[in-house]
Amino acid sequence: MPDWFEVSKDGLKALQDGKSKTFIMAELIQNALDEDVKNITIEATYYRNLATISVEDDSPTGFRDLRDAYTLFASCYKRPNPEKRGRFNSGEKFVFSISKKAIIETTTGTIVFDSKGRHSKRAKRDVGSKITIEVAMTKAEFQEIVEYINLLILPINIIVTFNGNIVKPKMYDRDFTATLQTEHLKGDKFAKTNRKTQVQLFDTGLTGGCAYIYEMGIPVCKIECEYSVNVNQRIPMGMDRDMVSQAYLKDLFAEVLNHTFDKLTSDNASNTWVRIGMSDDRVSKDAVEEVIKQRFGDKPLAYTVGDAISNDDALANGHRIIHGAEMCKDEWDNIRKHDVLNSTQDKYGRGTCDCWDYDPLTKGMQMVEKLARKIAKLTLRRDINVQFIECESSNTYNATFGLDGLTFYVSALGENWFNNPLDQKVLNLIIHELGHDGGHHTESGYHRTITKIGAMLTLEALNNPAFFDEFKAVV
Numbered sequence: 001m002p003d004w005f006e007v008s009k010d011g012l013k014a015l016q017d018g019k020s021k022t023f024i025m026a027e028l029i030q031n032a033l034d035e036d037v038k039n040i041t042i043e044a045t046y047y048r049n050l051a052t053i054s055v056e057d058d059s060p061t062g063f064r065d066l067r068d069a070y071t072l073f074a075s076c077y078k079r080p081n082p083e084k085r086g087r088f089n090s091g092e093k094f095v096f097s098i099s100k101k102a103i104i105e106t107t108t109g110t111i112v113f114d115s116k117g118r119h120s121k122r123a124k125r126d127v128g129s130k131i132t133i134e135v136a137m138t139k140a141e142f143q144e145i146v147e148y149i150n151l152l153i154l155p156i157n158i159i160v161t162f163n164g165n166i167v168k169p170k171m172y173d174r175d176f177t178a179t180l181q182t183e184h185l186k187g188d189k190f191a192k193t194n195r196k197t198q199v200q201l202f203d204t205g206l207t208g209g210c211a212y213i214y215e216m217g218i219p220v221c222k223i224e225c226e227y228s229v230n231v232n233q234r235i236p237m238g239m240d241r242d243m244v245s246q247a248y249l250k251d252l253f254a255e256v257l258n259h260t261f262d263k264l265t266s267d268n269a270s271n272t273w274v275r276i277g278m279s280d281d282r283v284s285k286d287a288v289e290e291v292i293k294q295r296f297g298d299k300p301l302a303y304t305v306g307d308a309i310s311n312d313d314a315l316a317n318g319h320r321i322i323h324g325a326e327m328c329k330d331e332w333d334n335i336r337k338h339d340v341l342n343s344t345q346d347k348y349g350r351g352t353c354d355c356w357d358y359d360p361l362t363k364g365m366q367m368v369e370k371l372a373r374k375i376a377k378l379t380l381r382r383d384i385n386v387q388f389i390e391c392e393s394s395n396t397y398n399a400t401f402g403l404d405g406l407t408f409y410v411s412a413l414g415e416n417w418f419n420n421p422l423d424q425k426v427l428n429l430i431i432h433e434l435g436h437d438g439g440h441h442t443e444s445g446y447h448r449t450i451t452k453i454g455a456m457l458t459l460e461a462l463n464n465p466a467f468f469d470e471f472k473a474v475v
Helices: 009-016 022-033 091-097 139-149 246-263 272-278 285-296 308-316 329-338 344-348 363-379 424-438 444-463 465-471
Strands: 039-047 050-057 099-106 109-114 117-121 130-136 159-162 174-186 189-203 211-215 218-223 227-231 300-302 320-322 355-357 386-391 399-402 405-409
Touching (some): 022 130, 022 139, 022 218, 050 139, 091 099, 091 130, 174 246, 189 246, 246 285, 272 285, 285 300, 300 344, 308 320, 308 344, 363 386, 363 405, 363 424, 363 444, 363 465, 399 424, 405 424, 424 444
Antiparallel strands (some): 039 050, 050 130, 099 109, 099 130, 109 117, 189 227, 211 218
16 A cells, blocks of 8 residues: 655654653664663763764664654554663654764664765674764753663673763662553554562662653653662653653552551651552552651641541540541551551540449449549539449540539449559549539630639648548548
8 A cells, every 4th residue: 555644854843842862772772672782882972062962782683674763653562572772763863854864874774864865885794783863052051861771781791882971871779579550462453551679779879860750771760769760661642752641640659658567767758759659559568557657756646527536535645636638538547548647536445335334332432522622612613423433344534524514434443443542553543533613624714714713622631631631541
């Protein structure tokens, strides 16, 4: 069938304008890395706003079909293999579109692209390919290309030389296996699929001080992360290959978090990448627990809407209360899924349980009741009701004070607790509960009431020592 389309070099060039010239190195080097090579030699020189760049490899086969050098989107042997970087058969064409001159020398012949057009030569190489281009650029753009070489994560079994110097391979901090989305040719369709692959994490000090996602050693885009992340299979991307989807990024950050949560600190546990990873449904229970611990401390509890007493008690006991707005819906969903965080009501709420009056009262209980009434009459200037309760559930307070008066929970305190009414622990609990006449633990009125009760009892003991006489006998 005759060809339907023609491609404008100027139009293709216009699409590349504004892009970083580093894409030249990315395209040419990844083409070489996709072949069966042992050595890659890169040369780059700059003179009067013109850069000359060559990439040479020792692949036994070289270019399989020289038409690939000038045919956009032709069928490519790399497409079925997700461990090959190439898929569009377009990268070198993008490079050639901005070049003043380009030469491909390979085992199947030589092609020259220059001001006269495209023409072939019979000269062939014994092995490998060499691509040489001349590109107009600024000195700053050329320097960016030179620095780009140091960002590459190169296979340890391939020797890469740049301007006569061997580019040192980078050692990863840790690696793991993860199932991530990739894409490959399946039948006659280019399809996305999930596949296991090795992921390597690198210290950002090895990647120019910034974190990147890498596709098999080639930088894709900057990310906000503690590590540069190298995925050793094809990453789903558009033709420019400089961006990943938010869904992919979310999955990737969750996998990184699952394998690095042991390195989290209070300083980095709130970082964006951690938040994103924690909101993904594949995040592990251990990772969620550690994030909560590092962000909110050792005593976190979730705020309970409509239960002011439980929230207040949690604050009074040194807990860090986590409010709903402090995490997104997906983070909360994963917390609930893994059941790693109690609420204030779980910890301090009494819930609904069967309770009944404790009967008969011991002599100690009777004396504590009388003492509590006497203190309330003196300090609060009113009579109060005092009751003793036993409950089936152990999830109760020691005592409470409210409209119903003062309630002691014998099931929590134990019967012997009441044997000495003037014991410090008894007086402490009575004063603590009567203080709630002024408000909850975290309210200033509560503290003012406690200090008032303490001051009035002190003065009463000094001015009227007989006030406590009847309670001195130990039951």
